[in-house]
Amino acid sequence: MKFYDFALSVLRLFCRVFFKYEVIGIENVPLEGNVIIAANHKSNLDPIFVASSMTTREVAAVAKKELFDHKILGFILKKLNTIPIDRENTGISTVKQILRAIKDGYVLGLFPEGTRVKGKEFGQAKAGLSLFASKGKANVVPISVISSYKLFSRVKIYIGEPIDMSQYFRAKLTNEDHERISEEVMQVIIKNYCEQADGIVDVEGIKYNA
Template sequence: MSFYKFICSILSFLARILYRVEIVGAENIPDEGNIIVIANHKHFLDPVFMLIAIKNRRIIPVAKKELFDVFILKNILKKLEVIPIDRGNPSISTVKEIINQIKSGRILGIFPEGTRCMGNNFLPAKPGVAMFAIKTKADIVPMSIITNFKLFSKVKIVIGETIDMAEYKKRKVNKEEYAEISQKCFDVVVKNYFANMKGVIKE
């Protein structure tokens, strides 16, 4: 068993003890092809829930570079092949590494808002999602993580149907369009969030 699978199995075990996890739409993650999974971001545990929800593909771990300053985390992150990123100013080498990973068959899991947004509110999507999708000719899968994050509460992870990006693969896309395309895709995450929140969190 690889270190990645070992960590995933531990996280999945712990998550299911501490929360009542329900995964809806796992079949919507294609077994092959360039794919980017986008999700809302409200808690530091969101990457864990994304990780345990996707079992048929390996996710490209991307984390803010500050986490590599934490001694306990540093070696674990390196073993998981986590890519450090400066969220305010991503380097060209980091962007190229992520693009190469997507093209190699791994899934990019990303939170378009760029940072956490509490409650039932959402921040505008950053343009990076569209940029990565267009550069790698990837389609996008929306994931909505719905929970109040309290111990032993329900966590509902809704994986929506693939958003076909064929329209943008056939023509040249201006950089100015990136934010608009990213937001259009993230709107699906938000829509699925509100459509599935009943019985999980208060409106």
């Protein structure tokens, strides 16, 4: 068993032992083709919850480069196909590495908001999601992570239907276009979050574009 599979089995065990963990919609992740999974981000547990839900394909996630400053954590992240990114200044070499991961058959994992946004708020999606989808010719699967993050509480990972991005594969898009497209995906994530909250979290007052 390679390290990736071993690590994911440990993370899944963690989710099952310490939370009432459920995954809905794994069949919405295509078994082949270029795919990006995009999820909301409210806790440091989100990468664990999302990674554990991906039972059909191997994921290459994007994470802030500061996490790699810790030798042990950095070593583990690299073994888990994690790509470091400078959130303030993404270099061309990082973009190429991300696109190569998509081309090589990995499902690219992203948090469109770029950072954690706690409570009932959701952050504005960054341009990167649309950029990587269009350049990588990848469709996007929206994932809503719904949890209070309290031990032994419910955690629902709702995997929505893939969003067809093919209309953008050959389009000439500005940064403003990428931000708009990314935000459209984020609105789907928020919509699914509210519709699937099911007593897990209070969604009263959360607004989204239907």
